[in-house]
């Protein structure tokens with residue numbers, strides 16, 4: 001008798017140690033590979049796969065202040081129109097297995113998973129961001145790792161990969177994506193936060209070029225929303241971005257949030 005294929009295949013994490021990359025097996029509060037490299041599960045439930053060479057600074061990635069500022073903006077509903085546009089383009093289904101590479105505080109992945117009920121995995125290099133994600137969305141799996149270097153999952157693990165205003169790793173995104181999968185990339189559009197930092201560059205062509213070869217663009221959409229922020233809201237935006245500002249704003253402001261959404265299929 002042939003073994004039945006389980007309805008939901010388990011997503012396999014790989015050992016992040018350079019030149020190892022064996023499958024990780026999970027115990028209660030620990031994961032380990034056959035070579036004996038082991039990794040802890042934190043109290044809040046996330047898995048820390050960060051390697052010593054990934055810790056260029058003591059606190060790589062977003063700081064706790066940036067994470068908290070961004071979360072307050074999400075919690076006020078300011079980014080809800082962007083979330084809706086992402087959902088409309090990516091169309092996540094309950095049967096999807098989804099990776100959010102550079103997931104930050106987990107707002108987009110956690111919200112989409114809450115709606116569609118898919119199997120969700122988020123990776124970010126910031127411990128502060130992943131800890132916040134794990135506390136808010138315990139039904140998803142959260143991993144601290146440097147996805148610029150290596151996305152710590154087995155080949156073809158995912159049916160949908162998200163990269164939302166994050167660092168992009170086209171070859172690794174392709175490796176972990178199924179041949180019939182899809183990739184949604186969100187990049188800041190030229191008008192994003194223009195009241196605070198002026199009009200930005202159009203990154204669309206450059207992004208399509210970066211994914212050319214491995215991926216084909218199949219759809220695109222510009223998601224915009226304008227928010228009237230009070231002074232605290234403006235401060236939260238300032239906490240969440242790292243670019244030098246043209247002017248230091250005082251008081252309330254009307255601020256544009258704008259993303260270019262690109263939907264790719266494997267070429």
Ligand SMILES: [Zn+2]
Pocket residue numbers: 015016017020021022033034035036037
């Ligand atoms: Zn290992």
